[in-house]
Amino acid sequence: MAANEYPKPSVTVDIVIFTINDNDLKLLLVKRGVEPFKGKWAIPGGFVKLDESLHEAAKRELAEETGVKDVYLEQLYTFGDPKRDPRGRVITVSYMALVNSEKIKLSPSTDSSDAQWFSLKKLPELAFDHKKISEYALKRLRWKFEYTTVAFSMLPEKFTISQIQSMYEIVFGKEFDKRNFAKKLLSLNILKEQGINKNVSYRPPMLYSLKADIGEIIEII
Amino acid sequence: MAANEYPKPSVTVDIVIFTINDNDLKLLLVKRGVEPFKGKWAIPGGFVKLDESLHEAAKRELAEETGVKDVYLEQLYTFGDPKRDPRGRVITVSYMALVNSEKIKLSPSTDSSDAQWFSLKKLPELAFDHKKISEYALKRLRWKFEYTTVAFSMLPEKFTISQIQSMYEIVFGKEFDKRNFAKKLLSLNILKEQGINKNVSYRPPMLYSLKADIGEIIEII
DNA sequence: ACAAAAGTGTTGAGAGTACACCCATGC
DNA sequence: GCATGGGTGTACTCTCAACACTTTTGT
Numbered sequence: 001m002a003a004n005e006y007p008k009p010s011v012t013v014d015i016v017i018f019t020i021n022d023n024d025l026k027l028l029l030v031k032r033g034v035e036p037f038k039g040k041w042a043i044p045g046g047f048v049k050l051d052e053s054l055h056e057a058a059k060r061e062l063a064e065e066t067g068v069k070d071v072y073l074e075q076l077y078t079f080g081d082p083k084r085d086p087r088g089r090v091i092t093v094s095y096m097a098l099v100n101s102e103k104i105k106l107s108p109s110t111d112s113s114d115a116q117w118f119s120l121k122k123l124p125e126l127a128f129d130h131k132k133i134s135e136y137a138l139k140r141l142r143w144k145f146e147y148t149t150v151a152f153s154m155l156p157e158k159f160t161i162s163q164i165q166s167m168y169e170i171v172f173g174k175e176f177d178k179r180n181f182a183k184k185l186l187s188l189n190i191l192k193e194q195g196i197n198k199n200v201s202y203r204p205p206m207l208y209s210l211k212a213d214i215g216e217i218i219e220i221i
Numbered sequence: 222m223a224a225n226e227y228p229k230p231s232v233t234v235d236i237v238i239f240t241i242n243d244n245d246l247k248l249l250l251v252k253r254g255v256e257p258f259k260g261k262w263a264i265p266g267g268f269v270k271l272d273e274s275l276h277e278a279a280k281r282e283l284a285e286e287t288g289v290k291d292v293y294l295e296q297l298y299t300f301g302d303p304k305r306d307p308r309g310r311v312i313t314v315s316y317m318a319l320v321n322s323e324k325i326k327l328s329p330s331t332d333s334s335d336a337q338w339f340s341l342k343k344l345p346e347l348a349f350d351h352k353k354i355s356e357y358a359l360k361r362l363r364w365k366f367e368y369t370t371v372a373f374s375m376l377p378e379k380f381t382i383s384q385i386q387s388m389y390e391i392v393f394g395k396e397f398d399k400r401n402f403a404k405k406l407l408s409l410n411i412l413k414e415q416g417i418n419k420n421v422s423y424r425p426p427m428l429y430s431l432k433a434d435i436g437e438i439i440e441i442i
Numbered sequence: 443a444c445a446a447a448a449g450t451g452t453t454g455a456g457a458g459t460a461c462a463c464c465c466a467t468g469c
Numbered sequence: 470g471c472a473t474g475g476g477t478g479t480a481c482t483c484t485c486a487a488c489a490c491t492t493t494t495g496t
Contacts, residue, residue, distance in 0.1 A: 203493035
């Protein structure tokens, strides 16, 4: 039963890259330049190299597309229907990434007609089973927002409470009560005051950062 | 960028099969007959065929090992470290299955020295990264018990409340208050009374079944 | 003084937790 | 009548949801 007795499928990673800008939740799509689905929009991804782990492959593809490293990256689910790629058997391990839109510069090698941010509300038709993958990613994103601190990975180091609340309202598509939101957030005891932001024409808000010992994503369930 | 330009990894499915018997949570392990790790215990699994989906592959391997079909089966996570298999690049999609121990007959082709149930408390050393996989599966199992109705898939059609409570106590390794447990369970409104079990030498318990419209696993979060 | 967003407290409802006694049966 | 597990209610605490007004700044 050696590992090479069987015909082998191809293995890819596909990455649903989320960001928030213009008060909207967006994901990055690339336009396919080759058949199949030539000209259709697709989630960025590519083949896994034999000497890299799945996570490394996802990180590499992400860096190639967006130029960012050190972002939140999480494996979602592996899609392996035999008919999902007309070229042959391709199994894809899907990932989700959360990036801070201010840190992104879309890869200069791909001009902007090839890679674009799309609002979740106005997605074009997607290649392969990428609609299913992006729906799965959105569910997971909401779950993670509800029960962990991933949201902070889409913010700059210092942020205001209303910036956080606004992200939650965008992701869940509904509004939250300001008092209850702040009360809950502060009671978690994960924020540190960072002084006051003076560059606004209204009452200046308190800036916060995550406490030093909250480097990693924690569960707030 | 055809699908076959790259050298390909092998893809397997590995299934963590849980059951409860003798008041203990157990998982099924098979003894490896070939190198590498010959003689070591491993989670059952095998290569994915080119014309079957991942779920079908997991179902097939499960049926080959245990003879059971129609059990709860869920994809967990895909492990793809380049060094996880000394034979070469093997990516494995892990699954978890929950089976009713009364319905199992271990495959007759494998004698009992080759496949055995092990208590989670006394696992032997495992081949490959199977320890990591089984730990991941246990976490997911506990999560699913807490927030969904998967537990019922390990019970016969009619069951008592204390059977359910006993399963939860085994899976979480702690005891629950009998009154609170019954109150919570009955308040979910998913059980139907099925008359009284008379074959006991103490006050006979009420038997329940899942309501007809609760065929699928539901979230009880 | 006005516009804009920041900041803040109380109340009621529901869920979870802790806790102990009587009941129905077989032997 | 005794051993065995079955079945049940109350009180407390905590969390969540609903709800509106004052404060601070720039212009």
